[in-house]
Amino acid sequence: MRYVIIGAGAVGGVVGGRLAQAGHEVVLVARGAHHDALREHGLRLRVPEGESTYRLPVVDGPGALGELRPDDVLVLAVKTQDTDAALRAWGPAPVRGGGTAAAQLPLVCAQNGVESQRLALRRFRRVYGVCVWLPATHVEPGVVSAAGTPLTGILHLGRHPHGTDDTARLVAADLETARFEAPVVPDVARWQYAKLLGNLGNALEAVAGPVDSDAARALYARVRAEGEAVLDAAGVAYVSEAEQREARGDKVRLVPLDGVPRGGGSSWQSLSRGTGTIEADYLNGEIVLLGRLHGVPTPLNELLQHLANTFALERRAPGSMPVAELVRRAEEAAAEAGWDH
Incomplete structure (x- = not known):
């Protein structure tokens, strides 16, 4: 699977960086000075074991990426006040082989609060909620940090509004190779x-x-x-x-x-x-x-x-x-x- 991190700030940048460090394919989505710094210098991730730089594909929206792949996982990590704009941009994006992102791809909401997944379910068929326990900081354009050790964070996840499935378990398995604990739970809303x-x-x-x-x-x-x-x-x-x-x-x-x-x-x-x-x-x-x-x-x-x-x-x-x-x-x-x- 390829992870498209929509909102590569503190949480999104750390999740994307850790997944890339573990060998997973990652695309970062960012805007403004952060986007420019990521493209020019790569993602600089500061963690307890040191700083690493990851040269990853960086785009400012779906148009710059072209067709999405059928194996893409969209990880929504923008602040909730930016959710609707992100959903409007990414929902209609075409997927190779036919269909749109909203119809074909899983959307994982890695955000605070509970509203984003409700908004997402209006547009996307397959929505997953995450309880994000991840102390992370957007230090400056192109630089994010996470001070947690031995794990970087704990990310409970499951289907929204309830349930689990194979996609949730596959995503969790990838996250657990990347210094996260990722329990798959049928009642993620409780968390x-x-x-x-x-x-x-x-x-x-x-x-x-x-x-x-x-x-x-x-x-x-x-x-x-x-x-x-x-x-x-x-x-x-x-x-x-x-x-x-x-x-x-x-x-x-x-x-x-x-x-x-x-x-x-x-x-x-x-x-x-x-x-x-x-x-x-x-x-x-x-x-x-x-x-x-x-x-x-x-x-x-x-x-x-x-x-x-x-x-x-x-x-x-x-x-x-x-x-x-x-x-x-x-x-x-x-x-x-x-x-x-």
Whole structure:
């Protein structure tokens, strides 16, 4: 199989680089300065065992690639706010021998949140979800890093909306040659919703910095409790924290990497790069949506969604709001909603 990595940033670049390192055929899809750097200098992958460069085919869209192959696997690794544009571009792409990508090829959604695979299923017949546990950083154009060892990451995957099949098992087998653990599960959504609860802190980190003070941890606990209440009201199943800890164990330990500055998660990185967009609508915003549908107040997640979007739109520096100010705003939002915490 050939892997076409649509969105070769932090997660996509690391997955593509590790697959290439293991001898698998990989095509990278990127835009702008990152695309240019990948084409000119190759993909530079920084990991605990050192830095390697991979000269891989790089395109900016399906037109530059020509006909897709029947053995291609499309790995969607763009941020969720860019999903619809990617699906519109790649769905109609012709496949050698007849048909389109949407009709003929598997699409693997390696993204945060749960919305992308729902969007994908409107266009693609064969959609796979992935719970991405992969600490990765887009360091600069052409350079990505992953600090995990002995495994680079853990990627639970399965069919969307449920089930498994031979394609999922083949993809998992390839990933496991590339320093990933890739359990194939029939209920991948349970893992993704559990990861969503953890990702509710992404906006908090992006707005006010690392969640490493008592005040920040207490606020995150309230944000998460709000999310759990919403999922419970909606009847959405999710893996417990204990089950997640048991699955991850000590398999992905983080180590400092030379030339990789200490940064934050995906939302922090979006603000750092000044992209003008952020994925809060599909993380905190997912909880807000479900809360509105099921009559559960979500003032804290609504606040974080609003602040993260404002920071992105105004291109503010990540972590530039004092935690005390964020806590004050959270108290005001909760009081206004009549929310008893």
